[in-house]
Amino acid sequence: MALLDICDLNVAFTSYGQRTHVLRDVSLKIGEGQRVALIGETGSGKSVTSKAVLNTLPRNAAVEGGEMFWRGRDLLQTPDRQREALKGIEMSVVMQDPLSSFNPVFTIGRHLGDVLFWADRRSGKRRGRAERRAHIYDVLRKVQLADPERVFASYPAELSGGMRQRVLIALALMNRPAMLIADEPGTALDVTTQDEILRLLNDLVAQEGLSLLMITHNLGVVRMTADYVYVMCKGEIVEHGPLRRIFEDPQTDYCRELIEAIPPLYGARVRNQPVSTEAPLVKLEGVSKTFTRRHFLRPSEQVHAVRNVSLEIPRGEILGLAGESGSGKTTVARMVMGMMGASEGRISVDGVALADQRDGRIDRRLAQIVYQNPGTSLNPKRTVAQTLEVPLRFASNEPKARGRRIEELLERVDLPPHFAARFPHELSGGQKQRVAIARALAAEPRLIVLDEPTSALDMSVQKRVIALLEELRSELGLTYLFISHDLSLMRNFCSHIAIMLRGEIVERGTPAEVFEDQQHPYTRALISAVPVITDEEEARKPKVTQQERQKFLVSSAA
Amino acid sequence: MASGFVEFLIRRALGFIAVLLVLSMMIFALARVVPGDPARMAMGPAASAEQVQAMREQMGLDDPIVEQYVRFLRGAVQGDFGISLISGRPVTDEILRLLPATLELVIVTLLLMIVLGVPLGVLAARYRNGWADTLLRIVSMIGVTMPAFLVAILLQLFAAYYLSDWPLLGRIHQDFRSFEGPTGFYIVDGLLMGRLDIVGSALQHLAFPALALALAGIGQIMRLTRSAMIENLRRDHVQTLRSFGVPDRIVTFRYLFKLSSIAPLTIMGLEFASLIGNAFVVEMVFSWGGFASHGLESIMQNDLNAIMAVVMVSGLFFVVANLVIDILIGVIDPRIRLKEGH
Numbered sequence: 001m002a003l004l005d006i007c008d009l010n011v012a013f014t015s016y017g018q019r020t021h022v023l024r025d026v027s028l029k030i031g032e033g034q035r036v037a038l039i040g041e042t043g044s045g046k047s048v049t050s051k052a053v054l055n056t057l058p059r060n061a062a063v064e065g066g067e068m069f070w071r072g073r074d075l076l077q078t079p080d081r082q083r084e085a086l087k088g089i090e091m092s093v094v095m096q097d098p099l100s101s102f103n104p105v106f107t108i109g110r111h112l113g114d115v116l117f118w119a120d121r122r123s124g125k126r127r128g129r130a131e132r133r134a135h136i137y138d139v140l141r142k143v144q145l146a147d148p149e150r151v152f153a154s155y156p157a158e159l160s161g162g163m164r165q166r167v168l169i170a171l172a173l174m175n176r177p178a179m180l181i182a183d184e185p186g187t188a189l190d191v192t193t194q195d196e197i198l199r200l201l202n203d204l205v206a207q208e209g210l211s212l213l214m215i216t217h218n219l220g221v222v223r224m225t226a227d228y229v230y231v232m233c234k235g236e237i238v239e240h241g242p243l244r245r246i247f248e249d250p251q252t253d254y255c256r257e258l259i260e261a262i263p264p265l266y267g268a269r270v271r272n273q274p275v276s277t278e279a280p281l282v283k284l285e286g287v288s289k290t291f292t293r294r295h296f297l298r299p300s301e302q303v304h305a306v307r308n309v310s311l312e313i314p315r316g317e318i319l320g321l322a323g324e325s326g327s328g329k330t331t332v333a334r335m336v337m338g339m340m341g342a343s344e345g346r347i348s349v350d351g352v353a354l355a356d357q358r359d360g361r362i363d364r365r366l367a368q369i370v371y372q373n374p375g376t377s378l379n380p381k382r383t384v385a386q387t388l389e390v391p392l393r394f395a396s397n398e399p400k401a402r403g404r405r406i407e408e409l410l411e412r413v414d415l416p417p418h419f420a421a422r423f424p425h426e427l428s429g430g431q432k433q434r435v436a437i438a439r440a441l442a443a444e445p446r447l448i449v450l451d452e453p454t455s456a457l458d459m460s461v462q463k464r465v466i467a468l469l470e471e472l473r474s475e476l477g478l479t480y481l482f483i484s485h486d487l488s489l490m491r492n493f494c495s496h497i498a499i500m501l502r503g504e505i506v507e508r509g510t511p512a513e514v515f516e517d518q519q520h521p522y523t524r525a526l527i528s529a530v531p532v533i534t535d536e537e538e539a540r541k542p543k544v545t546q547q548e549r550q551k552f553l554v555s556s557a558a
Numbered sequence: 559m560a561s562g563f564v565e566f567l568i569r570r571a572l573g574f575i576a577v578l579l580v581l582s583m584m585i586f587a588l589a590r591v592v593p594g595d596p597a598r599m600a601m602g603p604a605a606s607a608e609q610v611q612a613m614r615e616q617m618g619l620d621d622p623i624v625e626q627y628v629r630f631l632r633g634a635v636q637g638d639f640g641i642s643l644i645s646g647r648p649v650t651d652e653i654l655r656l657l658p659a660t661l662e663l664v665i666v667t668l669l670l671m672i673v674l675g676v677p678l679g680v681l682a683a684r685y686r687n688g689w690a691d692t693l694l695r696i697v698s699m700i701g702v703t704m705p706a707f708l709v710a711i712l713l714q715l716f717a718a719y720y721l722s723d724w725p726l727l728g729r730i731h732q733d734f735r736s737f738e739g740p741t742g743f744y745i746v747d748g749l750l751m752g753r754l755d756i757v758g759s760a761l762q763h764l765a766f767p768a769l770a771l772a773l774a775g776i777g778q779i780m781r782l783t784r785s786a787m788i789e790n791l792r793r794d795h796v797q798t799l800r801s802f803g804v805p806d807r808i809v810t811f812r813y814l815f816k817l818s819s820i821a822p823l824t825i826m827g828l829e830f831a832s833l834i835g836n837a838f839v840v841e842m843v844f845s846w847g848g849f850a851s852h853g854l855e856s857i858m859q860n861d862l863n864a865i866m867a868v869v870m871v872s873g874l875f876f877v878v879a880n881l882v883i884d885i886l887i888g889v890i891d892p893r894i895r896l897k898e899g900h
Contacts, residue, residue: 105817
């Protein structure tokens with residue numbers, strides 16, 4: 001008998017009188033000790049499925065049909081009180097975002113203690129305060145938090161993202177559940193930390209003999225953590241089967257596209273971007289940025305965000321600047337745009353030093369920027385046309401020509417002209433990012449700084465946006481400075497790569513060079529942490545020892 | 559507690575001292591600009607020009623203005639604001655005598671604001687968009703928009719018509735007028751001496767003035783608590799606790815509540831300023847005989863020394879109240895304590 005057996009589950013949401021069918025006849029089975037992955041893109045219904053199982057659906061959601069057996073008992077026929085008793089005891093969830101999953105004004109210990117207290121109450125266990133605390137220390141040790149006393153007494157803000165993710169796992173393990181539901185664990189973290197978390201999760205599942213339902217959009221993660229895969233699309237399970245079968249012989253177009261959208265790290269599908277031989281458009285010579293934190297009673301502190309960075313971007317090239325959070329890559333981008341002055345060194349664009357420019361700002365016709373999150377970088381109160389009009393005012397003076405130009409720009413980014421009248425909330429994520437790209441193009445710049453332009457998008461959307469960017473570059477002769485932490489994407493999209501660690505560039509070269517022969521151990525650690533989808537890629541990734549991995553973990557230090 | 563927070567508090571305290579200094583300069587300059595000779599006022603219309611001149615010299619009014627200001631400041635720091643131009647008695651004595659009355663009123667008002675505003679806000683958030691929420695929102699809107707003196711007068715009329723035995727004026731029943739306690743706060747003194755009849759009478763007298771003063775604040779705090787609760791309700795950490803089966807009431811009343819108390823607390827500091835301002839009028843309406851109505855009288859009579867003293871003391875209270883609130887917020891929110899800490 002399967003541990004969890006979902007048959008033809010249907011769920012609908014009602015908002016403002018409109019009913020949306022979000023799950024259609026979803027069937028899914030998880031056996032005892034089995035590792036199952038549920039994959040699909042944003043809005044496919046993965047999280048709704050997990051919430052239906054846990055009974056934490058929002059109030060406007062209704063289960064409209066189907067059965068859901070837990071150890072042979074239909075949960076949908078079980079009263080809420082008894083379902084509550086399963087929560088956190090028989091089945092637990094590992095929350096997605098470690099940064100926002102704790103209440104900032106309560107200690108970690110308070111969270112864990114309360115959860116344990118109420119779980120005990122529901123399962124009729126009796127435990128004293130000290131006993132509970134000892135149990136919590138044990139579980140914290142199990143998730144490899146070396147100093148459980150300190151973690152227990154800490155406020156969430158005192159712990160790094162990686163540590164908080166570990167605490168979230170501890171929370172889920174507290175009552176030795178039979179099944180763990182992991183909802184995109186570690187996606188909010190840096191790649192090396194995410195790798196560490198997935199390893200831990202894998203080990204724990206094996207040690208404790210747990211069943212795992214892994215919900216993710218990252219196929220590399222699936223390969224690491226699951227044996228059986230369900231693929232979801234628009235509320236339906238479109239395909240399911242053993243991991244190897246799904247990855248090597250997908251039956252549906254949707255699944256095939258999903259797999260093909262992932263940029264390869266190694267192998268025959270890898271693409272090399274041409275290297276330009278032209279003169280550099282952007283030149284950074286010995287650039288540093290130091291922030292001074294002033295204190296009132298103590299001496300002020302210096303934070304070296306960027307140290308002695310020298311870079312050249314030849315015309316028509318795509319330079320990738322890689323690194324984890326806090327490595328200084330965004331600071332470099334801001335300095336290139338002239339939004340922030342350099343403390344030391346010289347930045348010149350097209351032969352003109354930024355320091356000589358009026359206000360130290362770059363000419364708008366020279367450089368533009370596309371930000372990470374189009375949801376927040378577009379003004380929600382302005383239509384697409386109104387958004388595009390702002391930079392156009394700098395580019396041309398004729399109001400009449402602007403309308404035509406807006407149409408032209410939308411066509412450039414493959415959006416129909418009638419989108420000009422739409423507001424951002426009427427667009428999908430990919431469409432919004434296209435508008436942001438169009439806005440950058442409006443002033444006819446020569447350089448575009450791309451600050452993680454696809455990290456908020458689904459893989460298939462990312463693929464199309466990247467294709468658009470490539471097309472624009474060759475047609476308009478653009479030069480890109482591409483900031484990202486996604487190494488597999490950079491492998492295929494960049495002509496040169498520079499890798500930053502703590503404000504310094506530790507490695508540079510063409511992607512082919514960097515990925516075949518790493519000079520710096522950090523590069524090795526970084527590449528080896530990228531989740532990949534084929535055995536070939538796994539085999540060709542650089543091998544890193546446990547010590548080397550730990551050395552560069554941003555999180556374990558804090 | 560992290561050193562960063564101590565540093566933050568010291569910086570705030572220094573900032574508040576600067577505020578008081580600027581306030582002292584402004585009120586001093588104002589006092590010297592208004593028409594009317596303080597010496598003439600002190601001596602009365604019957605005094606001769608020589609007598610007035612002698613008074614001018616005694617008060618140091620002919621000295622350079624900077625010297626006068628320094629003397630004023632030095633006196634103010636030591637709690638000496640000179641003598642009242644009207645009564646001829648030291649201003650400070652007068653204020654100290656009247657201060658407990660106003661403080662009693664203000665503290666009860668603040669308590670009312672918290673005790674009524676916060677739970678009503680939680681209630682409205684819990685049953686948001688329901689009938690209770692709608693009703694509370696309308697009432698709070700009225701509370702926020704109605705001027706305190708109008709509320710005071712309406713309450714007084716209400717009491718006069720419907721509550722025949724309810725006292726309309728003053729702080730205490732006339733039988734207890736001669737009562738003198740060690741602190742001057744009737745409630746505290748009554749409790750200390752075991753005189754519950756005095757406490758009862760004091761509370762009865764306090765009820766309407768305090769309510770009139772508190773109404774705007776209650777509305778304000780209720781709305782802020784409500785919106786903070788609703789905003790935080792959407793956070794992931796609420797979902798986390800629910801997913802592990804922590805009961806709803808614990809999530810709402812313990813976790814959400816503490817997090818949501820920061821916003822209304824912040825507004826209390828500002829609320830305090832309008833509280834003092836409103837107390838000037840409300841005390842007048844209820845013949846409260848406190849420090850605030852004394853300030854109003856001083857203004858009417860152009861008693862410059864008293865005006866300066868009243869303004870400075872009000873400023874001091876405002877600043878101290880805000881410092882206390884800063885500390886409270888630091889105690890509640892570890893992120894403020896930890897900021898720049900390490």
